[in-house]
Amino acid sequence: MNRYRGFFVLALIIIIAPIIFPDSYFVTVVGVTIALNALVAVGLNLLMGYTGQISLGHAAFFGIGAYSSGLLTTMFSWNPWFALLMGLLVTWLVAEIIARPILRLKGHYLAMATLGFGIIINILMVQPTHITGGPDGLSDIPVLNILGWDIDSDIRWYIVANGALLLGVWLALNLINSRIGLALRAVHGSEVGAQMMGVDIERIKIRIFVVSALFAAFAGSLFAHQQAFISPDSFSFHFSIELVVMVVLGGMASNYGPIFGAAVLTMLPETLVVFEDYEVLILGAIMMGIMIFLPQGLWVGLSQKIKPLFLNKATSSVESVGG
Amino acid sequence: MSDVLLQSLITGITIGSAYALVGLGFAIIFNVSDVVNFAQGEFVMVGAMSAVSLLAVGTPFVLALFLALIVVVCIGLILEKFAIEPAKSATVVSTIIITIGASIFLRGLALLIWGKDFHSLPAFSGETPIHLGSATITPQSLWVMGITAILVYLVHLFFNRTITGKALLACSANPIAASLIGIPVKRMMLFAYGLSALLGGAAGVLIAPIAFTSYDAGMMLGLKGFAAAILGGLGNPMGAVAGGVLLGVLESLGAGLISSGYKDAIAFVILLLVLFFKPQGFFGRAGEERV
Amino acid sequence: MKRSLKALVAGFALLCSVNVAQAADIKIGTFLAVTGPASFLGDPELKTLQMYVDKINSEGGVIGKKLKLIHYDTGANPKKAVNFAKRLIKKDRVDVIVGASTSGTTMAVIPIVQKAKIPFISMAGSVKIIEPVKKWVFKTPHTDKMAARKIFLDMNKRGIKKVGLISGSGGFGKSGRSQVLALASEYGLTITADESYGKKDTDMTAQLSKIRATNPDAILNFGFGSGPAIVTKNVRQLGIKLPIYQSHGVASKKYIKLAGSAAEGVRLPAASLLVASKLPGSHPQKKVIQAYKSSFEAKHGPVSTFGGHAYDALYLAVEAIKRAGTVNKAKVRDEIEKTKNFLGAGGIFNMSKRDHLGLGLDAFKMLEIKNGDWSIVE
Numbered sequence: 001m002n003r004y005r006g007f008f009v010l011a012l013i014i015i016i017a018p019i020i021f022p023d024s025y026f027v028t029v030v031g032v033t034i035a036l037n038a039l040v041a042v043g044l045n046l047l048m049g050y051t052g053q054i055s056l057g058h059a060a061f062f063g064i065g066a067y068s069s070g071l072l073t074t075m076f077s078w079n080p081w082f083a084l085l086m087g088l089l090v091t092w093l094v095a096e097i098i099a100r101p102i103l104r105l106k107g108h109y110l111a112m113a114t115l116g117f118g119i120i121i122n123i124l125m126v127q128p129t130h131i132t133g134g135p136d137g138l139s140d141i142p143v144l145n146i147l148g149w150d151i152d153s154d155i156r157w158y159i160v161a162n163g164a165l166l167l168g169v170w171l172a173l174n175l176i177n178s179r180i181g182l183a184l185r186a187v188h189g190s191e192v193g194a195q196m197m198g199v200d201i202e203r204i205k206i207r208i209f210v211v212s213a214l215f216a217a218f219a220g221s222l223f224a225h226q227q228a229f230i231s232p233d234s235f236s237f238h239f240s241i242e243l244v245v246m247v248v249l250g251g252m253a254s255n256y257g258p259i260f261g262a263a264v265l266t267m268l269p270e271t272l273v274v275f276e277d278y279e280v281l282i283l284g285a286i287m288m289g290i291m292i293f294l295p296q297g298l299w300v301g302l303s304q305k306i307k308p309l310f311l312n313k314a315t316s317s318v319e320s321v322g323g
Numbered sequence: 324m325s326d327v328l329l330q331s332l333i334t335g336i337t338i339g340s341a342y343a344l345v346g347l348g349f350a351i352i353f354n355v356s357d358v359v360n361f362a363q364g365e366f367v368m369v370g371a372m373s374a375v376s377l378l379a380v381g382t383p384f385v386l387a388l389f390l391a392l393i394v395v396v397c398i399g400l401i402l403e404k405f406a407i408e409p410a411k412s413a414t415v416v417s418t419i420i421i422t423i424g425a426s427i428f429l430r431g432l433a434l435l436i437w438g439k440d441f442h443s444l445p446a447f448s449g450e451t452p453i454h455l456g457s458a459t460i461t462p463q464s465l466w467v468m469g470i471t472a473i474l475v476y477l478v479h480l481f482f483n484r485t486i487t488g489k490a491l492l493a494c495s496a497n498p499i500a501a502s503l504i505g506i507p508v509k510r511m512m513l514f515a516y517g518l519s520a521l522l523g524g525a526a527g528v529l530i531a532p533i534a535f536t537s538y539d540a541g542m543m544l545g546l547k548g549f550a551a552a553i554l555g556g557l558g559n560p561m562g563a564v565a566g567g568v569l570l571g572v573l574e575s576l577g578a579g580l581i582s583s584g585y586k587d588a589i590a591f592v593i594l595l596l597v598l599f600f601k602p603q604g605f606f607g608r609a610g611e612e613r614v
Numbered sequence: 615m616k617r618s619l620k621a622l623v624a625g626f627a628l629l630c631s632v633n634v635a636q637a638a639d640i641k642i643g644t645f646l647a648v649t650g651p652a653s654f655l656g657d658p659e660l661k662t663l664q665m666y667v668d669k670i671n672s673e674g675g676v677i678g679k680k681l682k683l684i685h686y687d688t689g690a691n692p693k694k695a696v697n698f699a700k701r702l703i704k705k706d707r708v709d710v711i712v713g714a715s716t717s718g719t720t721m722a723v724i725p726i727v728q729k730a731k732i733p734f735i736s737m738a739g740s741v742k743i744i745e746p747v748k749k750w751v752f753k754t755p756h757t758d759k760m761a762a763r764k765i766f767l768d769m770n771k772r773g774i775k776k777v778g779l780i781s782g783s784g785g786f787g788k789s790g791r792s793q794v795l796a797l798a799s800e801y802g803l804t805i806t807a808d809e810s811y812g813k814k815d816t817d818m819t820a821q822l823s824k825i826r827a828t829n830p831d832a833i834l835n836f837g838f839g840s841g842p843a844i845v846t847k848n849v850r851q852l853g854i855k856l857p858i859y860q861s862h863g864v865a866s867k868k869y870i871k872l873a874g875s876a877a878e879g880v881r882l883p884a885a886s887l888l889v890a891s892k893l894p895g896s897h898p899q900k901k902v903i904q905a906y907k908s909s910f911e912a913k914h915g916p917v918s919t920f921g922g923h924a925y926d927a928l929y930l931a932v933e934a935i936k937r938a939g940t941v942n943k944a945k946v947r948d949e950i951e952k953t954k955n956f957l958g959a960g961g962i963f964n965m966s967k968r969d970h971l972g973l974g975l976d977a978f979k980m981l982e983i984k985n986g987d988w989s990i991v992e
Binding site: 048054102105109113116119120124127237241244245277278284287291295296 | 353359406409410412413415416417419420421423425426427428429430432435550553584585587588591592595598602603
Binding site: 023024025028126127134137140154227229233234269273280 | 649687696697704718724729742788
């Protein structure tokens with residue numbers, strides 16, 4: 001049960017937050033954005049943290065999910081759930097097709113290729129105006145309904161988005177602790193080494209890439225319904241980079257680091273708005289500062305710093321970081 | 324159609340030259356430290372903006388350009404000294420995030436100093452276009468191509484003919500061995516950042532009379548420069564130059580002959596195809612991996 | 615530094631006055647693209663709002679209450695706009711929202727304001743914002759549809775038959791492009807070329823030489839930011855002598871400054887604000903426009919029409935609150951919709967149930983750039 005300790009703590013925080021602050025903008029509104037970003041980040045971390053592959057194109061998968069839901073529900077009046085499934089199917093296909101050639105690339109070449117992929121998808125959202133609505137986007141995306149329950153208020157979205165996040169974390173935990181997970185860690189350690197041990201690296205990398213794309217697409221579909229409006233600006237390469245920053249800032253190779261990173265990076269602009277024109281400068285300085293002083297990310301970095309304070313407890317929490 | 328082709332080529336080579344200088348900067352830093360410096364585009368912006376400001380306070384033109392380059396080099400050195408060097412224990416990915424942070428920081432700084440307006444520099448020698456059949460070329464385009472060619476040649480000589488240049492290449496091949504034979508790796512890093520900042524700044528002042536500049540102009544040029552470096556192959560500085568020109572030409576041919584709406588998509592599709600068939604770019608060295 | 619000091623003083627003054635007045639402030643929420651790609655819109659808009667909220671307060675406020683402006687910077691990002699709109703409604707509990715610099719951020723928040731039932735006056739261009747009419751949504755800038763019509767009328771007068779179109783790939787350019795394509799045949803025009811360029815593109819000669827090959831009588835460019843200035847320069851560099859038309863997206867002196875001598879002879883539809891001093895004394899808007907122009911320019915430099923949209927939005931709201939005598943959202947909304955003969959910076963507004971903009975084509979003047987300045991085309 002130990003490996004799920006972090007999961008239960010996370011669930012507890014998610015449940016308690018709106019009870020303590022029932023009408024707080026930062027919980028019920030920003031909390032939804034955090035949860036959706038975190039869901040993508042957890043998926044991306046499977047790829048980055050456990051296989052050591054970078055993707056600067058995950059906003060594209062997020063966007064494919066969102067546009068599938070948006071287009072199918074508005075233009076063809078599909079049921080949102082079928083649209084969501086279709087979004088996952090399309091993402092699965094796209095990811096499967098590009099994964100093979102793209103994952104043969106290494107390091108910065110992979111970064112560039114995924115970045116390029118993201119930009120191409122974004123142009124495909126902008127240009128065919130008659131289909132996608134172009135830069136003005138798609139409006140009037142209908143409300144999501146779960147078992148007769150309309151998801152149309154902030155608090156309901158809080159529950160759905162965070163429920164999705166918990167589901168995602170649960171899946172990720174199980175994946176990591178499965179046999180694939182073991183193989184994964186081997187890949188990150190040394191690809192050649194793992195290969196010699198008889199691990200079929202290519203297949204595993206592709207599978208993880210697809211899984212992480214599906215995480216993003218799922219979050220994207222929810223995002224489309226939550227916003228009721230989508231436009232290509234929300235899925236540009238800026239967002240891809242933001243996602244990578246969330247993962248790295250929070251700390252890779254822990255399931256909770258990226259969630260922490262997503263929370264920090266989503267909250268920062270919300271709190272920095274008071275600095276007006278200084279906002280951009282401060283955001284950049286904070287990013288640099290964290291990476292210079294806590295190169296392993298906030299999660300690992302902070303828990304190591306706090307360790308001496310609560311010696312007994314902290315040892316176990318650092319251990320759980322691995323799981 | 325042939326005049327469209329010719330015009331697209333001229334445009335492509337001009338813009339490609341700017342990409343080439345930025346890409347060259349990427350390749351140099353990558354060679355020394357395995358880091359892709361995402362603040363490279365910001366060097367371009369700072370160069371152009373500084374020149375604009377210096378001209379506005381009445382500095383003579385040539386002196387203003389020269390001083391602007393010095394400003395950029397200083398920024399490059401400060402970046403290395405205070406952001407890259409202290410983070411030596413950081414992984415490559417963390418270092419990338421640092422440079423992304425640095426680029427956001429520089430953009431924020433530029434926003435405070437120069438505001439949000441677009442600015443332009445006067446062309447170096449007038450704006451009367453030169454006619455080549457039905458196509459035209461501006462004097463500034465010639466300046467961009469000419470100075471880029473000279474800078475690239477100088478960088479080439481530097482790497483092949485000078486001790487410092489060779490030492491720089493040695494750092495990239497094997498930093499530990501380099502330091503063992505007495506090459507000051509730390510100082511080499513500093514030097515690499517200064518040099519690529521200089522190249523970025525030069526691209527900035529060259530292109531500003533054509534494309535204008537604003538506090539957020541760096542990001543797109545940085546992205547294109549990165550693409551140029553990758554297309555050519557990261558390990559090879561001259562590859563980045565070829566990659567830059569190629570990318571510029573692809574974009575403008577795409578716009579002129581196929582579809583201007585999809586021109587960036589066309590350029591990136593070709594980039595992906597190149598990578599699928601040549602995973603190390605056109606001129607990249609084959610990577611060997613440590614077990 | 616100066617600004618924060620001023621803000622501090624203003625804040626302090628506000629604090630004191632609240633104590634004296636003993637009344638809750640009227641909260642005006644706004645979210646603008648003060649940074650990012652559309653900052654040339656958001657920046658003058660915010661400055662205008664701040665300037666006039668201060669002015670109204672120094673003159674005693676509205677219905678006995680002080681105005682309080684609450685602002686967030688969206689950077690033109692629709693995702694941020696959605697959260698900030700919710701923040702204004704939920705956390706700051708504003709009485710009315712004036713804001714959104716771009717059509718993208720406006721469209722993104724429409725579902726939220728409609729649901730929250732709060733009056734919202736947008737400062738963005740697209741006609742989609744008010745067509746079809748949305749109960750709680752109004753806007754002040756002229757639409758891209760009006761701009762296209764105004765340009766086409768002028769083309770008809772000059773005997774232009776074939777138009778080469780180039781537009782930006784951003785929301786403004788794309789939306790303008792679709793209006794141009796839809797309306798051209800109505801005015802007997804053919805579009806010979808339909809090219810575009812990206813937000814940060816640095817050179818459009820490839821597209822323009824392609825347009826030249828289609829032999830148009832004029833070149834029309836829909837876009838904003840640095841793109842139109844580059845297009846203008848490129849056209850002249852290529853030695854193309856055709857008339858150039860720009861949209862109202864370039865209605866600021868910065869465009870003339872960037873494009874330099876290439877801008878000579880360029881025509882564009884724009885609000886009378888740009889030519890305030892050249893208007894005849896009998897022009898009904900003249901007084902309003904000149905007052906706005908001189909107070910803006912005294913503080914912030916050359917005026918653009920974009921700040922004027924913010925002026926209009928603020929005063930439409932303020933006048934409606936005055937007439938309603940309350941900040942009750944439904945009543946304020948009704949009063950905004952009943953706006954008649956409101957003299958604004960953008961024109962004379964006459965709203966109705968079916969028209970949530972209330973400007974006619976006459977709100978636009980056709981301008982030509984002569985000797986680095988605007989002049990009115992008769």
